[in-house]
Amino acid sequence: MDINLFKFHISKLAKLGDLMSNKTLIIVSHAKDNPDKATIGFTLANASLERGNKTILALMSEGVRLSVRGYADDINEGEPFKPLKELLAGVINNPNGSLYVCKPCFVKRKLSETHVVSSSKFVTGADVVQLLEDGYS
Secondary structure: OOHHHHHHHHHHHHHHHHHOOOEEEEEEOOOOOOHHHHHHHHHHHHHHHHOOOEEEEEEOHHHHHHHEOOHHHHOOOOOOOOOHHHHHHHHHOOOOEEEEEEHHHHHHOOOOHHHEOOOEEEEOHHHHHHHHHOOOO
């Protein structure tokens, strides 16, 4: 194989690797209205981070309440699950973790932006669609 053809194949493999990079998007749309479903979403996000994946946890609908400091402190589904407060910390304290909050959902519930947990990022539905198009699955 000539060296230029070899370089071409390596280049294509590198681009394929970029497309297949480990990215996870998890959407949580519940909070205290269904703590079991909220806990499962956060548990999955932490598992994804433990695998070294770039992970976005997007809070939608009632789930946006979990972005308010202190709101998740008393949510604990018990063993074998960790308390939601710990799971939330696992996402926001990991350099590969991101917490996205649906801005329209947040506004609808008349919540205060001054009380959101650090590193939260407000997004819209269009932003989430863009993430999916960019390879988050």
